[in-house]
Amino acid sequence: MSRPITIWGELAGLPIHQHYVSTGGIRTRVLEGGSGPALIFIHGTGGHLEAYARNFAGLISSFRLIAYDMAGHGFSDKPDRPYTIDFLAEHLVALMDALGIEKAHLSGESLGGWVAAWTAAHFPSRVDRLILNTPGNITNKPEVMRMVKESSLRAVREASLESVRARLEWLFYDKSFVTDELVHLRYCIYTQPGFERAMEHIVAVQDWEIRKHYAWSPEWCGKIQAPTLLLWTDHDPTGGLDEAELLRQWIPGARLHVIEGAGHWPQWEKPEEFNAVHRQFLLQNEPDFGGG
Numbered sequence: 001m002s003r004p005i006t007i008w009g010e011l012a013g014l015p016i017h018q019h020y021v022s023t024g025g026i027r028t029r030v031l032e033g034g035s036g037p038a039l040i041f042i043h044g045t046g047g048h049l050e051a052y053a054r055n056f057a058g059l060i061s062s063f064r065l066i067a068y069d070m071a072g073h074g075f076s077d078k079p080d081r082p083y084t085i086d087f088l089a090e091h092l093v094a095l096m097d098a099l100g101i102e103k104a105h106l107s108g109e110s111l112g113g114w115v116a117a118w119t120a121a122h123f124p125s126r127v128d129r130l131i132l133n134t135p136g137n138i139t140n141k142p143e144v145m146r147m148v149k150e151s152s153l154r155a156v157r158e159a160s161l162e163s164v165r166a167r168l169e170w171l172f173y174d175k176s177f178v179t180d181e182l183v184h185l186r187y188c189i190y191t192q193p194g195f196e197r198a199m200e201h202i203v204a205v206q207d208w209e210i211r212k213h214y215a216w217s218p219e220w221c222g223k224i225q226a227p228t229l230l231l232w233t234d235h236d237p238t239g240g241l242d243e244a245e246l247l248r249q250w251i252p253g254a255r256l257h258v259i260e261g262a263g264h265w266p267q268w269e270k271p272e273e274f275n276a277v278h279r280q281f282l283l284q285n286e287p288d289f290g291g292g
Contacts (some may be wrong), residue, residue, distance in 0.1 A: 007053040014056055016065075027077045029069040036103045037128065039282065041067040042092065044136070044264070045112030046152050046167070046202055048074030048189060051109065054268050058275035062283060063105070064204045066180075068095060070115070072198045074189055080197065082204035085214035087146070089119040089185035093126055095130055105282050106226075107131040110206075110238070110264060117251075118214065121223040129282050130226040133274075134236045134264050138243040140208070148238075149206040156190045156199045164190060173235040173263035221250035228254040229281045230272075233262040250277035255281075 010276060016033030025279045032047050033056065041052040049067035056065055069076035071091045072083045081087070092115060105128050108116030113135030120127040124195065137144045147170075155167040164187045168178045189195065203210050232244045248254045257277055262269040 003177050005054070005179055007050050007185070010053045011056055014060055016056060016060070021095065021098040023071075023091055024100050025044065026071050026079060026091060026094075028071070028091070028095055029075045029097075030066060030095070031056075031068070032064065032066045034065045034100075035065055036063045037282070038096075038099075038104035039063040039065055040092070040096070040101075040104050041065070041267075042106065042108035042112030042116055043067070043070065043073065044112050045148060046073065046155070046186075046190075046199060047110075047112075048186070050185060051265065052267055054271040055275055055278075058271060059278060062279055066099065066101075066104075070112070070282075072201055075192075078194060078198040078201075081201060082210060083201045084205060084210065085114055085118045086122075088115045089122060092116075092119055093123050094144070096126060102126070103128050105129045105131070107133060107278065108135065109130070109133040109267060110136040114214075114216070117216075117221065117224060117228075120226045121220045122230075124223070124225045127226045130224065130228040131231055131278065131281065132228065132247065133231040133266065134233055134238065135216075135230075135247070136236075136238040136264075138239055138246055140211065140215055141239075142208075144210070144238050145208075146208040149203040152199055152203050153196075155186075156196050159191050161187055169235060171264040172269060173233070173261060174269055177265075177269055216247070216250070218250040221247065222252065224251050227281075229277070230254055230256045231259065231266065231277060232256060233259045233264070233266050235261070235263045237264055257281075 043051040052067045072078045106116040115133040120130045154161045165183045169175045260268045267274045
Protein backbone atom coordinates (compact mmCIF):
# COMPACT_ATOMS: atom_id res chain seq x y z
CA MET A 1 0.00 0.00 0.00
CA SER A 2 1.45 3.37 -0.99
CA ARG A 3 1.61 6.00 1.71
CA PRO A 4 -0.82 8.90 1.41
CA ILE A 5 0.55 12.18 0.10
CA THR A 6 0.43 15.04 2.59
CA ILE A 7 2.32 18.30 2.52
CA TRP A 8 3.69 17.89 6.03
CA GLY A 9 4.45 14.23 5.37
CA GLU A 10 6.68 15.33 2.49
CA LEU A 11 8.45 18.01 4.55
CA ALA A 12 8.61 16.41 8.01
CA GLY A 13 12.09 16.06 9.43
CA LEU A 14 13.78 18.29 6.85
CA PRO A 15 16.04 21.20 7.90
CA ILE A 16 13.66 23.86 6.60
CA HIS A 17 12.03 26.99 7.90
CA GLN A 18 9.13 29.17 6.84
CA HIS A 19 9.52 32.88 7.34
CA TYR A 20 8.65 36.28 5.89
CA VAL A 21 10.97 38.80 4.30
CA SER A 22 10.36 42.34 3.07
CA THR A 23 10.93 42.64 -0.67
CA GLY A 24 10.60 46.25 -1.68
CA GLY A 25 7.90 46.72 0.94
CA ILE A 26 6.04 43.52 0.04
CA ARG A 27 5.87 41.02 2.91
CA THR A 28 6.76 37.77 1.19
CA ARG A 29 6.33 34.22 2.53
CA VAL A 30 9.35 31.98 2.00
CA LEU A 31 10.16 28.33 2.64
CA GLU A 32 13.84 27.45 2.49
CA GLY A 33 16.40 24.93 3.56
CA GLY A 34 19.60 23.20 2.57
CA SER A 35 22.94 24.56 1.41
CA GLY A 36 24.84 24.81 -1.84
CA PRO A 37 23.89 26.68 -5.01
CA ALA A 38 20.60 28.54 -4.67
CA LEU A 39 17.63 27.03 -6.50
CA ILE A 40 14.45 29.10 -6.46
CA PHE A 41 11.09 27.50 -7.27
CA ILE A 42 8.36 29.76 -8.70
CA HIS A 43 4.75 28.55 -8.68
CA GLY A 44 1.98 29.21 -11.19
CA THR A 45 -1.16 31.35 -11.52
CA GLY A 46 -3.07 31.55 -8.25
CA GLY A 47 -0.61 29.13 -6.68
CA HIS A 48 1.57 29.01 -3.57
CA LEU A 49 4.88 27.61 -2.39
CA GLU A 50 3.40 24.27 -1.30
CA ALA A 51 3.32 23.32 -4.99
CA TYR A 52 6.93 22.20 -4.39
CA ALA A 53 6.40 20.28 -1.14
CA ARG A 54 7.25 17.00 -2.89
CA ASN A 55 10.63 18.24 -4.16
CA PHE A 56 12.42 19.43 -1.04
CA ALA A 57 13.36 15.99 0.33
CA GLY A 58 14.93 14.90 -2.95
CA LEU A 59 16.92 18.08 -3.60
CA ILE A 60 17.75 19.60 -0.22
CA SER A 61 21.08 17.77 0.03
CA SER A 62 22.30 19.43 -3.19
CA PHE A 63 20.90 22.96 -3.13
CA ARG A 64 19.86 25.88 -1.00
CA LEU A 65 16.19 25.48 -1.86
CA ILE A 66 13.80 28.42 -1.82
CA ALA A 67 10.09 28.36 -2.61
CA TYR A 68 8.02 31.49 -2.11
CA ASP A 69 4.58 32.98 -2.63
CA MET A 70 4.78 35.50 -5.46
CA ALA A 71 3.41 38.98 -4.83
CA GLY A 72 -0.38 38.78 -4.68
CA HIS A 73 -0.32 35.01 -4.17
CA GLY A 74 -0.58 32.63 -1.26
CA PHE A 75 0.09 34.39 2.03
CA SER A 76 2.34 37.14 0.66
CA ASP A 77 1.16 40.75 0.53
CA LYS A 78 -1.28 41.70 -2.22
CA PRO A 79 -0.62 45.21 -3.50
CA ASP A 80 -3.51 46.78 -5.38
CA ARG A 81 -2.12 46.73 -8.92
CA PRO A 82 -1.98 44.30 -11.86
CA TYR A 83 0.63 41.59 -11.36
CA THR A 84 2.36 41.98 -14.67
CA ILE A 85 5.36 39.88 -15.65
CA ASP A 86 7.88 42.69 -15.19
CA PHE A 87 6.46 43.45 -11.73
CA LEU A 88 6.71 39.81 -10.66
CA ALA A 89 10.26 39.56 -12.04
CA GLU A 90 11.27 42.66 -10.10
CA HIS A 91 9.71 41.14 -6.99
CA LEU A 92 11.80 37.99 -7.53
CA VAL A 93 15.01 40.01 -7.84
CA ALA A 94 14.07 41.95 -4.68
CA LEU A 95 13.57 38.62 -2.91
CA MET A 96 17.04 37.50 -3.98
CA ASP A 97 18.45 40.75 -2.63
CA ALA A 98 16.62 40.29 0.68
CA LEU A 99 17.98 36.74 1.01
CA GLY A 100 21.53 37.76 0.07
CA ILE A 101 21.54 35.75 -3.16
CA GLU A 102 23.56 37.27 -5.98
CA LYS A 103 22.86 34.55 -8.53
CA ALA A 104 20.50 31.56 -8.54
CA HIS A 105 19.13 28.74 -10.59
CA LEU A 106 15.45 29.39 -11.38
CA SER A 107 12.79 26.72 -11.89
CA GLY A 108 9.38 28.15 -12.72
CA GLU A 109 6.11 26.38 -13.42
CA SER A 110 3.39 27.91 -15.64
CA LEU A 111 3.23 31.64 -14.79
CA GLY A 112 6.35 31.05 -12.72
CA GLY A 113 8.17 29.86 -15.84
CA TRP A 114 7.15 33.04 -17.64
CA VAL A 115 8.47 35.12 -14.73
CA ALA A 116 11.69 33.09 -14.59
CA ALA A 117 12.33 33.50 -18.33
CA TRP A 118 11.60 37.25 -18.20
CA THR A 119 14.00 37.56 -15.26
CA ALA A 120 16.71 35.68 -17.16
CA ALA A 121 16.24 37.94 -20.19
CA HIS A 122 16.16 41.25 -18.31
CA PHE A 123 18.40 40.51 -15.29
CA PRO A 124 20.92 38.13 -16.88
CA SER A 125 23.57 38.58 -14.20
CA ARG A 126 21.19 37.18 -11.55
CA VAL A 127 20.39 33.85 -13.22
CA ASP A 128 22.74 30.87 -13.39
CA ARG A 129 20.67 28.15 -15.10
CA LEU A 130 17.01 28.14 -16.03
CA ILE A 131 14.32 25.44 -16.03
CA LEU A 132 10.96 26.33 -17.58
CA ASN A 133 8.40 23.83 -16.33
CA THR A 134 5.21 23.69 -18.46
CA PRO A 135 5.40 27.49 -18.85
CA GLY A 136 2.00 27.66 -20.46
CA ASN A 137 0.27 28.99 -23.55
CA ILE A 138 3.30 30.28 -25.42
CA THR A 139 1.13 31.08 -28.47
CA ASN A 140 -1.49 33.05 -26.49
CA LYS A 141 -4.43 30.79 -27.39
CA PRO A 142 -7.61 32.74 -26.54
CA GLU A 143 -9.44 29.66 -25.27
CA VAL A 144 -6.66 28.88 -22.77
CA MET A 145 -6.48 32.51 -21.64
CA ARG A 146 -10.25 32.50 -21.14
CA MET A 147 -10.18 29.18 -19.26
CA VAL A 148 -7.44 30.29 -16.89
CA LYS A 149 -9.14 33.62 -16.18
CA GLU A 150 -12.68 32.32 -15.78
CA SER A 151 -11.83 29.24 -13.71
CA SER A 152 -9.50 31.21 -11.44
CA LEU A 153 -12.04 33.97 -10.79
CA ARG A 154 -14.85 31.46 -10.30
CA ALA A 155 -12.83 29.55 -7.72
CA VAL A 156 -12.59 32.76 -5.67
CA ARG A 157 -15.92 34.48 -6.35
CA GLU A 158 -17.89 31.25 -5.85
CA ALA A 159 -15.46 29.85 -3.34
CA SER A 160 -16.36 26.34 -2.24
CA LEU A 161 -14.41 23.16 -1.84
CA GLU A 162 -15.98 21.96 -5.09
CA SER A 163 -14.98 25.02 -7.16
CA VAL A 164 -11.45 24.97 -5.79
CA ARG A 165 -11.16 21.24 -6.48
CA ALA A 166 -12.29 21.78 -10.07
CA ARG A 167 -9.63 24.47 -10.54
CA LEU A 168 -6.94 22.14 -9.18
CA GLU A 169 -8.09 19.09 -11.11
CA TRP A 170 -7.60 20.98 -14.38
CA LEU A 171 -3.86 21.02 -13.58
CA PHE A 172 -3.47 17.28 -13.14
CA TYR A 173 -3.42 14.31 -15.47
CA ASP A 174 -4.08 11.91 -12.58
CA LYS A 175 -6.89 13.61 -10.64
CA SER A 176 -6.28 11.39 -7.60
CA PHE A 177 -3.32 13.65 -6.75
CA VAL A 178 -5.77 16.42 -5.87
CA THR A 179 -6.02 15.57 -2.19
CA ASP A 180 -8.49 16.98 0.31
CA GLU A 181 -5.56 18.65 2.06
CA LEU A 182 -4.48 20.45 -1.12
CA VAL A 183 -8.07 21.58 -1.76
CA HIS A 184 -8.51 22.85 1.79
CA LEU A 185 -5.21 24.74 1.69
CA ARG A 186 -6.09 26.53 -1.51
CA TYR A 187 -9.63 27.19 -0.24
CA CYS A 188 -8.04 28.85 2.82
CA ILE A 189 -5.94 31.03 0.52
CA TYR A 190 -8.80 31.90 -1.81
CA THR A 191 -11.12 32.95 1.03
CA GLN A 192 -8.69 35.43 2.58
CA PRO A 193 -10.14 38.96 2.87
CA GLY A 194 -9.43 40.87 -0.34
CA PHE A 195 -8.35 37.84 -2.35
CA GLU A 196 -10.98 38.39 -5.04
CA ARG A 197 -9.32 41.69 -5.89
CA ALA A 198 -5.92 39.98 -5.82
CA MET A 199 -7.12 37.30 -8.23
CA GLU A 200 -8.35 39.97 -10.62
CA HIS A 201 -4.81 41.35 -10.60
CA ILE A 202 -3.31 37.85 -10.97
CA VAL A 203 -5.31 37.06 -14.12
CA ALA A 204 -4.78 40.51 -15.65
CA VAL A 205 -2.12 38.98 -17.92
CA GLN A 206 -4.83 36.82 -19.50
CA ASP A 207 -6.24 40.00 -21.10
CA TRP A 208 -4.55 40.65 -24.43
CA GLU A 209 -4.26 44.42 -23.97
CA ILE A 210 -2.03 43.77 -20.96
CA ARG A 211 -0.51 40.48 -22.10
CA LYS A 212 0.74 41.84 -25.42
CA HIS A 213 3.46 43.82 -23.65
CA TYR A 214 4.95 40.63 -22.15
CA ALA A 215 3.88 37.89 -24.57
CA TRP A 216 6.46 35.24 -25.36
CA SER A 217 8.45 36.29 -28.41
CA PRO A 218 11.82 35.58 -30.05
CA GLU A 219 12.81 39.21 -29.43
CA TRP A 220 13.08 39.00 -25.66
CA CYS A 221 13.58 35.22 -25.41
CA GLY A 222 16.65 35.65 -27.60
CA LYS A 223 18.25 37.71 -24.83
CA ILE A 224 18.33 34.76 -22.42
CA GLN A 225 21.95 33.84 -21.78
CA ALA A 226 21.44 31.22 -19.07
CA PRO A 227 21.61 27.55 -20.11
CA THR A 228 17.95 26.60 -20.37
CA LEU A 229 16.00 23.37 -20.04
CA LEU A 230 12.39 23.19 -21.20
CA LEU A 231 10.57 20.71 -18.98
CA TRP A 232 7.35 19.63 -20.67
CA THR A 233 4.76 16.90 -20.16
CA ASP A 234 2.63 14.82 -22.51
CA HIS A 235 -0.66 15.98 -20.94
CA ASP A 236 -0.16 19.71 -20.31
CA PRO A 237 -3.59 21.38 -20.71
CA THR A 238 -2.06 24.75 -21.62
CA GLY A 239 0.16 23.80 -24.55
CA GLY A 240 1.63 20.89 -26.48
CA LEU A 241 5.08 20.01 -27.68
CA ASP A 242 4.65 22.33 -30.66
CA GLU A 243 4.95 25.21 -28.20
CA ALA A 244 8.00 23.64 -26.60
CA GLU A 245 9.59 23.54 -30.05
CA LEU A 246 8.92 27.25 -30.49
CA LEU A 247 10.73 28.04 -27.26
CA ARG A 248 13.57 25.73 -28.22
CA GLN A 249 14.00 27.82 -31.37
CA TRP A 250 13.68 31.16 -29.59
CA ILE A 251 15.94 30.56 -26.55
CA PRO A 252 19.59 30.11 -27.55
CA GLY A 253 20.79 26.56 -26.87
CA ALA A 254 17.60 25.48 -25.06
CA ARG A 255 17.13 21.76 -24.52
CA LEU A 256 13.92 19.79 -23.99
CA HIS A 257 12.93 17.00 -21.62
CA VAL A 258 9.43 15.49 -21.64
CA ILE A 259 7.93 13.88 -18.53
CA GLU A 260 5.28 11.32 -19.46
CA GLY A 261 2.10 10.65 -17.53
CA ALA A 262 1.79 14.12 -16.03
CA GLY A 263 -0.18 17.32 -16.56
CA HIS A 264 0.65 20.87 -15.52
CA TRP A 265 2.26 19.94 -12.18
CA PRO A 266 4.95 17.35 -12.95
CA GLN A 267 6.75 18.40 -9.78
CA TRP A 268 3.84 16.87 -7.84
CA GLU A 269 2.77 13.99 -10.11
CA LYS A 270 6.29 12.78 -11.00
CA PRO A 271 8.60 14.15 -8.27
CA GLU A 272 11.34 11.52 -8.65
CA GLU A 273 11.86 12.26 -12.34
CA PHE A 274 11.42 15.99 -11.79
CA ASN A 275 14.10 15.97 -9.08
CA ALA A 276 16.48 13.79 -11.09
CA VAL A 277 16.23 16.11 -14.10
CA HIS A 278 17.00 19.10 -11.88
CA ARG A 279 20.06 17.45 -10.36
CA GLN A 280 21.35 16.37 -13.75
CA PHE A 281 20.87 19.69 -15.52
CA LEU A 282 21.86 22.04 -12.72
CA LEU A 283 24.83 20.20 -11.24
CA GLN A 284 26.68 19.00 -14.32
CA ASN A 285 29.78 20.88 -15.41
CA GLU A 286 28.61 21.37 -18.97
CA PRO A 287 25.25 23.00 -19.75
CA ASP A 288 24.40 20.51 -22.51
CA PHE A 289 21.57 18.13 -21.61
CA GLY A 290 20.67 14.91 -23.33
CA GLY A 291 17.10 14.70 -22.11
CA GLY A 292 15.38 14.77 -25.50
